[in-house]
Amino acid sequence: MKIKLLIIFLLFSSFLVYSQKKEDDHIVRKKVLIAKTSSSPKIDGILDDAEWQNAPAATNFIERNPNNGKPQADSIKTEVRILYDDTGIYFGAQMYDPTPNKIAKELTERDGISNDDFFGVTLNGYNDKQQSLEFVVTAAGVQFDAKITTDGEDSTWNSIWYSGAKINEKGWSAEIKIPYSELRFPKGNVQEWGMNIFRKIQRIKASYDWNFVDNAKDSYTLFDGVLQGIENINPPTRLSFTPYFSTYINSYDGKTTANFNGGMDVKYGINDAFTFDMTLIPDFGQANFDNSILNLSPFEQQFSEQRTFFTEGTELFSKGGMFYSRRVGGEPTVYPTTSDNEEVTEYPSKVKLFNAFKISGRTKKGLGIGFFNGVTQKMEATIVNHETSEVRKEVVEPWANYNILVFDQRFNGNSSVSLVNTNVTRDGNFRDANATGILWDIINKKNTYKTFGSLKGSWVMDGETKFGTRGEAGFEKIAGKHRFSINGNVTTKDWDINDAGFSTKTNFGNYNAWYGYRILQPTKTFNNIYLNFNLNYFHRLEPFIFQNFIFNHNNSFTDKNFRNFGGGIEFTPFAQNDIYEPRTFARHLKVPGYFDSWVWFESDTRKKLQYNFTIDYYAFDEKGRNHVLTEFGIRYRFFDKFNVNWNFNPSFSNNETGFAGKNDTDIFIGRRQRNTYENALTSKYTFNEKTSLTLTFRHYFSDVTYKKFYTLNHDGSLAETNLFDQNLNGTYNAWNVDLRFSWWFAPGSQLTLLYRNATSNYLEFSRLNVTKNYDMLFSEPTVNNFSIKLTYFLDYNRVKYGTKKKAAKKLIVKF
Template identity: 60%
Template sequence: MNISLKTIFLFSFLFCVYSINAQNTDSIPRKKITIPRITEAPKIDGILNDAVWQNAPIATGFVERQPNNGKPIPDSLKTDVKIVYDDLGIYFGATMKDPEPDKILKELTERDGIGNDDFFFILLNGYNDRQQSLQFIVTAAGVQYDAKMTNGNEDSSWNGIWYSAIQINDDGWVAEIFIPYSEVRFPNKNVQEWGLNMEREMRRTRTRYSWSHVDNAKGAFSIYDGEIYGIENVQSPTRLSFQPYVSVYVNDYDGKTETIFNGGMDLKYGINDAFTLDMILIPDFGQSKFDAEVLNLSAFEVQYEENRPFFTEGTELFTKGNLFYSRRVGGYPSGFPILSENEEIENYPSSVDLINAFKISGRTDGNLGIGVFNAITERTYAEIKNSETNETRKELVEPLANYNILVLDQRFGDNSSVSFVNTNVIREGDFRDANATGLYMDLTNKKNTFNYFANAEGSWVKDNSEKFGMEGGAGMAKISGKHRVSGEINFRTKDYDINDLGYSSNTNYINYAGYYGYRYLQPKGFLNNLNLNFNLNYFRRLETDLYNNFIFNFNSSFTTKKFLGFGGGFEMTPFGKNDIYEPRVENRYVKVPDYYDVWGWFSTDYRKKLAADVTVDWYKYNEQGRGELHLQFGPKYRVSDKWKLFLNTNVILSDKEEGFVDFVNDDIIFGKRDRNTVINSLESQYIFNNKMALNLAFRHYYSEVEYSKFFSLQNDGELFENPFYDEDRDATYNSWNIDLRFSWWFAPGSQLTLLYRNAMESYVGDARVNFSNNFNNLFDEPQLNSLSLRVSYYLDYNRVKTWFGPKNKTQTVGFGPRNEKMSKSGSSIKNS
């Protein structure tokens, strides 16, 4: 290890020691409410006329959070929340006054969507640690939204099973909510102390009010939780649920039609009060959202979003440290076939089948989070054809493989943690194996004014040989007040490689970064908020040492009191850049001239029926004719509270850019090229009610590349014109996707989805293709037409077991309409 890396680790250690000593004994005052146990449950219908609500304690005294932070809520908007509990769960009855109830905004969305809506928000933390909470939101249209929140970061992929109803009346609106204990994690103690905060948003004035005051000047939202007392002698029920599914696909591609039937199941089991096992048996991801494919000319692979539900829900522990890129599981094969003379690849699979996967995650009473993830993928073969004999054979390109992650995350204080993450991939036989390990520190003083952070990772890969790489960094940030600053240092060695289960692109660098930001904490003049920030980044290559880049960046954003948003910025690289990645060869680089970049954006008021976003971004290089222009236009039109239209057009025009083209013996060929890209997308949503929706998503991506001359890369990074390279590298790529999806949440946690999908793509070795011919080329290609139906049904063990037990007149099962379920004390829950 060289001196600079030792310095980094010493810097990290000193930060750790200093920050621990810097912990301050000051604490944030916490609002409190003590709630009673009830013996007869209220009917969840949005009308608070049940006897249990008459003398229930009231959480009141809401305070404005945005935009006028700290201002008491006016009497005309008085908000009172009654809270009670029983053996099955906790109940909330929120009464929200509004002097103009006919103007309450109540746009319908799909579940887990908030549109132009008033809403009521509950944040529950069963461990009262101010770090990880569960969100339960119901809009004035009756739509449910739920999520996990960790230190202010929201994961909306989590879906709970809870019950709500709303009513709009002459005084405003009412939200009535029941949250079963099965959805809340809490310690196995006789006396519970939970964290709680609640919020109300009044959309037409864009104001938000919280029960426990949140100081926008410092810290994360979760540290301002109030507390619930009074919950005693309750038990988390057996947390065991099954979600069986059946699906059928009728796929037509290139004149061939096939019908596929699938069936499988997801399982969720509460190992104890804190830990949960999630398992997927016989997976089916055929209805996942399509990828936004692009023509990639860069030195790195495209990192796509994860769209498979199992890999998006409940992964907050596994994403610690960014060592986990879930698309690796079931992604491209790791091997490539060896071809003999006259052989060519007939079919190379684009993905690997997943056999099964599970994850176990939870947190102990001592705030130690533990996560274990494991997945197994199937053997995968490429088909190879001999062009002379027409014989075909198969060759293994991905063996049986096991993917594993272990996470230990110890939290302490109000907002601090130390974490350990290990990822591992073991493949059968002589295929590639890999391991990556990371240590992470994130410390915030108790005043929530300063944050200190450090990380260190190591990667090991065994393929034809072994290699070991490292990554690390440390920094500090002032996170309170109008003026905020931060500084950090990061490095990666050239052999750092986590690409078997993670994503690492650029390596072999050291980076020094600084930040200064200024913001309004309260509205001022005609502005509701203002944010300005300045950033400096200085990069060098580690081995061998070489200047890489120096970037200055300025950003601004403003929101007026009429809710118009606008902003812009400026960026420059005054000394140019030595690009160490574009040559795709170690220890080589290409010189890139300095540039400046200016941009601006504008957003209209989203409360209006017609709204729009506009962005203009222009790069100008210190080289004749070289530049890049980005234009984006995104109108949104709300036809009604049920029907919405979204259009987005993105145009990128790049002139005289220079990039890698080819290798010819030891020569690295670059090309000067013009590139034009147009991306059009359209989305239409028609929401029948809060359980049923029709969604149309369309995307057309077009990109053309035209080369004017070619160069050979010199050892000093300069480009020398190469008149002998005469390959035709021009290209035009089109990608077309249509999804028409009907979704019906026909029971809690249960869904029917009918999907029609049309997809095609074309790649031609030509540029400047006219509009008509371009679409002729596209539609001449084989099309995928797919119609699929998938039905999944949520089964809770506590409900299922009563189907086979003794029947009696005093107990019926279920939370569906007109059903009742009895608690141990004889209370019932009625759901309208």
């Protein structure tokens, strides 16, 4: 009954927000009228081209951070001139600075802004305040691009455009050309685009915008200015091909193999709004390694996506958290069934992706549509019978088809309603699955209040059909100093989206209340203050049982020297009932309450030496039981081309209890000590804005020692036992080294050389000393891999335009 009343209240709140009078928030939109040029300026960062002299200028920038609304001082003023021709739009910017020698210009890889001044523009071809494309160039000449929506910034989006930057006696200057093929705008003789222009001065940590951006609101896209004057251009044909060639030399356990691969990515603009992307015979062998851990939890470890095709342009496909792209080409879904005399000698660690494509875009009426489809190949395991020497194959993953369909309708500025469907169909009698969700975010016209929620269903067909549901609803204040949120969500026991998505905890209800305070303008001591207070109540749905009640307070501060620090407390006033650790339906494990406190600090990122640390201590209401998490990091920038990052993360868990095993009658729980150390080092030398050399190292060590075993009583308490005598002590090591050379030798074209060294082991004993542990780790077979991959970007418009120019030159010569 309480759940029903909560849902009714939240839906009523949604109606109130949506039905408010649609008042204009009186956002002032600057306008600039640009002119067409018959000749193009050279994109080298030097503003000496004649075309710039009479070009219209955007000036009078306004500070966004830290002093929101303050006009930009004349000594650091920004002047931006804008032109267009038949191929694209041009920006020429002079960033004034009285101390040019202090301009921050650290060299990084593309999309890697660090200690840098930068200049950028956002363009919205539909002028609807819904979605902008962002183009940024740093003072070191490094490019960054992203897609900005009401959900935030998606830096996985990549584009092909041209830029240059130079330090000069006035400060520094930048030039940008954005081809029309990289933009989205409707057909029409006269264009009117949403636009903003921004600049960051790193040494004073100040950012400025041409059109004022109100920090009391959380959506950047609401504050576009207007770009006028572009006439008689049409969206060009958007067609490009990116073929690749790669070769690998692998050495493992005394065996050396080599292979050669080739494939291609295709990108085609179906119309002015929608884009078709396809990868044919993809190769992801140079993706970054996964940070594997010793996982003792009831749930699988979730890894971040490393494959380029799946990380680019994910704004629509990430809606509702229902699509986990690592499922496509992940691990096989079954393990072979063997008899007593059989052994699995070969088992594929990954499923091969045959091909994949996606279609995505948004209409001028705000309807976003995304469709993804991927096909994976059949994979087999090899099984040997030791008595008969018979070798057989067994399918562990059949041919499979994965797809996701998304409709996302935006309206009234920031509001949206979405429909998401995922489907996995496997050949033969293997498991199939489907999931559907409806999501909504309804925001009032002033962008101050929001109601949100979702209703989702999952179907799994594996001999019989399993149906599960998940629902969420909430109401929050999203603007001003004082903010709050109330929300609730319910997930049934059969909720399962793990064929195409990622889900863990099920069969629970959770209700949350949050209050937050923030300052909107700097004080005498602080540039930023954030204070947050949370209450969370959890219970099991079936059969009902109280699970947990948590109070949390966390805060963060930025002082005048741009040092960031904060901390917080969290506690559970009552004992917890862990419904997942027993790994059996309707059972639970009693866990004592805890008091958690933590502090963290991050030094000024502008300095050559930067450091940070976090200390997090859990004290449980049980003698000798605690959990300590620590993180330490050091970054040293030797000079603008070379920096080193080191992170050391030790953690210790004393007297924790966890699942040990079970039989037909009993569930066994073990009391254990766990120590974990993680070392990671990244060193990068950037030769210029197109070429870099990176060394990445990680060693992860975790050991667990069991002290005592218990049987789990039905009331969640423990009883000592001598029935369990298995050895569960263990030590896990993972060692990875990557040395990568990357050269962007042409727009969108890259040559990558990678050397990889990796090994791991799991030992059925613990508490080794350091020397013994490393001796045993490096006695394991080690993977040594060297690979070369070449990708080359071919743009239809560049080829077409280049062919026309050559033909025109020949005609002039003949004449």
